Amino acid sequence: MIAEAGLIALWIAASFAALQTxxxxxxxRAPAPPRLxxxxxxxxxxxxxxxxxALLLLFARTDLSVRLVAxxxxxxxxxxxxxxxxxxxxxxxxxxxxxxLAVSGAAVALFERRLAAATLAATIGAQGLIAxxxxxxxxxxxxxxARLDPAAPAGLGFNPLLQDPGLAxxxxxxxxxxxxxxxxxxxxxxxxxxxDVGPAFARAMRPWVxxxxxxxxxxxxxxxxxxxxxxxxxxxxxxxxxxxxxxxPWLAATALLHSVTVLATRDGLRAWTVMLAVVAxxxxxxxxxxxxxxxxxxxxxxxxxxxxxxxxxxxxxxxxGGALALFATRIATVQAGAQFxxxxxxxxxxxxxxxxxxxxxxxxxxxxxxxxxxxxTGEKLSVGPPYFNxxxxxxxxxxxxxxxxxxxxxxxxxxxxxLARRLVVPGLVLAAALLASFWAAxxxxxxxxxxxxxxxxxxxxxxxxxxGRRLRRTPLFTWGMVLAHLGCAVSLAGMASESGFSAExxxxxxxxxxxxxxxxxxxxxxxxxxxGPNWTAVRATLAATRGGAGxxxxxxxxxxxxxxxxxxxxxxxxxxxxxGQLYTVLGERVPDGRWQVRLWWKPFVTLIWAGGALIAxxxxxxxxxxARPRRRPAPEREGFAPWR
Amino acid sequence: MAxxxxxxxxxxxxxxxxxxxxxxxxxxxxPHETVVRSRLIGQPLPGxxxxxxxGGAPLTPAALADGRPxxxxxxxxxxxxxxxxxxxxxxxxxxxxxxxxxxxxxxPQDLAAFLRETGNPYAMVARxxxxxxxxxxxxxxxxxxxxxxxxxxxxxxxxxxxGPDQIALILEQLRAAR
Numbered sequence: 001m002i003a004e005a006g007l008i009a010l011w012i013a014a015s016f017a018a019l020q021t022x023x024x025x026x027x028x029r030a031p032a033p034p035r036l037x038x039x040x041x042x043x044x045x046x047x048x049x050x051x052x053x054a055l056l057l058l059f060a061r062t063d064l065s066v067r068l069v070a071x072x073x074x075x076x077x078x079x080x081x082x083x084x085x086x087x088x089x090x091x092x093x094x095x096x097x098x099x100x101l102a103v104s105g106a107a108v109a110l111f112e113r114r115l116a117a118a119t120l121a122a123t124i125g126a127q128g129l130i131a132x133x134x135x136x137x138x139x140x141x142x143x144x145x146a147r148l149d150p151a152a153p154a155g156l157g158f159n160p161l162l163q164d165p166g167l168a169x170x171x172x173x174x175x176x177x178x179x180x181x182x183x184x185x186x187x188x189x190x191x192x193x194x195x196d197v198g199p200a201f202a203r204a205m206r207p208w209v210x211x212x213x214x215x216x217x218x219x220x221x222x223x224x225x226x227x228x229x230x231x232x233x234x235x236x237x238x239x240x241x242x243x244x245x246x247x248x249p250w251l252a253a254t255a256l257l258h259s260v261t262v263l264a265t266r267d268g269l270r271a272w273t274v275m276l277a278v279v280a281x282x283x284x285x286x287x288x289x290x291x292x293x294x295x296x297x298x299x300x301x302x303x304x305x306x307x308x309x310x311x312x313x314x315x316x317x318x319x320x321g322g323a324l325a326l327f328a329t330r331i332a333t334v335q336a337g338a339q340f341x342x343x344x345x346x347x348x349x350x351x352x353x354x355x356x357x358x359x360x361x362x363x364x365x366x367x368x369x370x371x372x373x374x375x376x377t378g379e380k381l382s383v384g385p386p387y388f389n390x391x392x393x394x395x396x397x398x399x400x401x402x403x404x405x406x407x408x409x410x411x412x413x414x415x416x417x418x419l420a421r422r423l424v425v426p427g428l429v430l431a432a433a434l435l436a437s438f439w440a441a442x443x444x445x446x447x448x449x450x451x452x453x454x455x456x457x458x459x460x461x462x463x464x465x466x467x468g469r470r471l472r473r474t475p476l477f478t479w480g481m482v483l484a485h486l487g488c489a490v491s492l493a494g495m496a497s498e499s500g501f502s503a504e505x506x507x508x509x510x511x512x513x514x515x516x517x518x519x520x521x522x523x524x525x526x527x528x529x530x531x532g533p534n535w536t537a538v539r540a541t542l543a544a545t546r547g548g549a550g551x552x553x554x555x556x557x558x559x560x561x562x563x564x565x566x567x568x569x570x571x572x573x574x575x576x577x578x579x580g581q582l583y584t585v586l587g588e589r590v591p592d593g594r595w596q597v598r599l600w601w602k603p604f605v606t607l608i609w610a611g612g613a614l615i616a617x618x619x620x621x622x623x624x625x626x627a628r629p630r631r632r633p634a635p636e637r638e639g640f641a642p643w644r
Numbered sequence: 645m646a647x648x649x650x651x652x653x654x655x656x657x658x659x660x661x662x663x664x665x666x667x668x669x670x671x672x673x674x675p676h677e678t679v680v681r682s683r684l685i686g687q688p689l690p691g692x693x694x695x696x697x698x699g700g701a702p703l704t705p706a707a708l709a710d711g712r713p714x715x716x717x718x719x720x721x722x723x724x725x726x727x728x729x730x731x732x733x734x735x736x737x738x739x740x741x742x743x744x745x746x747x748x749x750x751x752p753q754d755l756a757a758f759l760r761e762t763g764n765p766y767a768m769v770a771r772x773x774x775x776x777x778x779x780x781x782x783x784x785x786x787x788x789x790x791x792x793x794x795x796x797x798x799x800x801x802x803x804x805x806x807g808p809d810q811i812a813l814i815l816e817q818l819r820a821a822r
Binding site: 290 | 650651654655657658662665667668669670671672722723725774
């Protein structure tokens with residue numbers, strides 16, 4: 001009965017989404033009472049939540065008479081993964097997506113008070129239309145509650161690679177981000193329909209963009225750390241289509257975040273902001289589609305049959321194509337916003353936006369190129385890290401330069417001299433870091449060296465806006481910006497250090513042998529069999545000492561074999577020290593009885609994710625700062641504090 | 645820029661998007677092969693000596709090089725898709741295909757029970773307790789089947805269970821390997 005109840009809830013939600021769409025768009029001419037729209041979207045949200053709760057319950061109980069549960073779960077799994085299995089598959093993740101969407105739509109309808117009635121109604125209508133498409137998809141093409149008759153004797157299990165606490169919570173984090181972008185998209189559509197693109201629209205949209213961006217940042221950071229420790233290859237970013245699928249919307253959201261601030265506070269970049277809102281949501285849909293459709297090969301390979309892929313593609317074409325057509329026909333009627341000089345805070349933000357867009361283009365082209373090449377020449381090829389590193393690396397370093405200078409500029413126009421004065425200290429730090437790097441590491445290659453020195457300069461430039469201010473009275477969103485930029489510097493330092501100073505040892509060893517990597521001597525003590533709840537494994541015992549002295553670090557990397565579905569995973573063992581990580585992997589057994597052992601010493605690699613966390617924290621602070629009512633009426637007064 | 649140029653530029657995003665959709669739709673309509681082909685195709689079987697589950701002389705590559713094509717099937721009693729595959733293997737057996745089974749990481753009593761239940765389709769069953777042959781073949785999981793020609797050369801690799809609609813394909817590969 002639970003499955004049927006879930007299905008009924010889904011139908012109720014769909015019909016209310018339809019009602020919301022019709023009333024919302026009709027509201028462009030004669031706005032319905034806000035309470036009515038709010039009530040409708042609330043019912044839709046509650047019904048969707050009920051459907052999702054039903055799915056969670058079915059998975060927690062491992063109800064094998066439901067096709068999805070039988071195909072994607074097994075009663076032998078620990079409870080956490082039985083529950084996480086609910087969204088670790090195609091149908092369940094779509095239901096989670098639409099659940100977050102419906103809840104966000106209700107939040108907009110119930111709490112948004114800054115927009116004109118017509119704009120708000122059109123926004124809610126657009127949100128209803130997006131939800132309607134996904135409800136239709138769930139109900140007609142990929143019903144998560146479909147029964148299996150007769151019930152399966154045993155479940156097929158859950159992808160062992162996803163059986164990890166990090167991965168259980170990774171997709172919901174990203175989905176919150178994607179859905180936040182869909183709200184920004186609806187705002188853009190609503191504003192275009194009502195011809196109301198201005199600061200009020202930007203202020204209403206900004207918290208959603210900030211929230212979405214914060215969650216995307218967290219999701220990408222967590223995903224990167226997961227790939228690093230779970231896949232056992234010792235890297236943290238592979239430019240896999242799945243990674244790109246979350247990176248592309250993040251890049252667009254980062255650009256949007258900056259342009260929406262210009263629109264909200266200076267009434268500039270109107271058309272550009274609307275465009276970015278459309279692009280950011282498009283990227284989240286394109287990325288999700290590419291990964292989910294199985295068109296591009298990826299480690300995550302969520303294979304999907306072409307019919308369903310076709311339906312998602314039609315939805316995508318309808319929403320994004322419709323919005324872009326609306327943009328092309330309407331944006332010319334939007335009045336140009338305020339003007340500014342090229343050398344100004346706005347100018348720096350435009351440069352930032354252009355660089356981010358270029359970066360997005362480079363990643364998009366690299367992701368789609370294999371598909372295009374196969375369509376044109378029939379040849380199968382892949383675009384690997386070398387392309388992305390060569391193209392994205394220099395763009396990212398340029399971006400760091402604008403990130404350092406931008407916050408030190410005034411709005412509207414800046415005296416070149418005054419700017420140069422403010423850049424003296426960061427410039428000196430940069431020069432000192434460059435000299436220090438030549439002294440400490442003369443053989444370092446060019447990109448890591450540039451990365452390290454730029455990171456030092458950016459770190460100083462990031463905190464410079466706090467100089468000479470009373471810190472306790474500094475607004476939270478300024479703190480947010482400072483922390484986020486500082487986080488970029490920290491991440492950059494980690495990336496540069498990892499790529500410049502990592503040491504690697506790959507050896508076949510017998511128990512008793514000692515291997516060396518970086519400053520460590522690693523004794524390979526033993527290999528023993530161990531058993532877990534739904535896997536068996538061989539586990540190596542390693543003892544690492546630094547410089548051959550002191551207490552030994554114990555590490556126990558494993559090779560796990562899962563039964564349902566049958567699959568091997570390697571569980572790396574990582575020792576985290578203050579100045580880096582010692583990363584160990586147990587590989588295959590060589591026929592002569594030795595074992596392959598991989599060891600890495602990665603100095604300061606943890607800074608990569610610490611920086612990511614810092615960036616997300618900056619987002620949270622800015623969000624709180626924006627959400628709280630302002631005490632002082634005009635914080636953006638000209639010439640007072642240039643970094644506001 | 646002239647106003648007309650600006651108007652045209654506004655349509656550029658839509659044009660770029662339509663191009664992407666067309667490209668992706670093309671990819672959907674003509675799905676490419678997602679299975680990565682083994683590099684072992686066209687190469688002789690790696691050397692191995694595995695104990696037979698029924699007892700008797702151990703299984704070596706020589707047993708597969710008797711002039712007839714064979715189907716080498718990696719399976720395990722603990723593997724659910726393997727049980728689903730069993731009816732197809734029985735039909736292949738009925739069609740006269742000699743099937744060599746290799747049980748991966750299995751226990752003798754579980755294996756015996758599994759063969760009783762599924763109606764043993766194998767001409768011979770060998771035990772690969774350490775998954776050594778599986779590793780040597782570059783196989784990523786069970787079930788997995790290989791078509792071996794009469795000289796012991798790997799001709800075709802089938803990843804995953806053989807479905808009811810794939811029997812014709814397997815028979816064709818076996819004919820081609822003759």
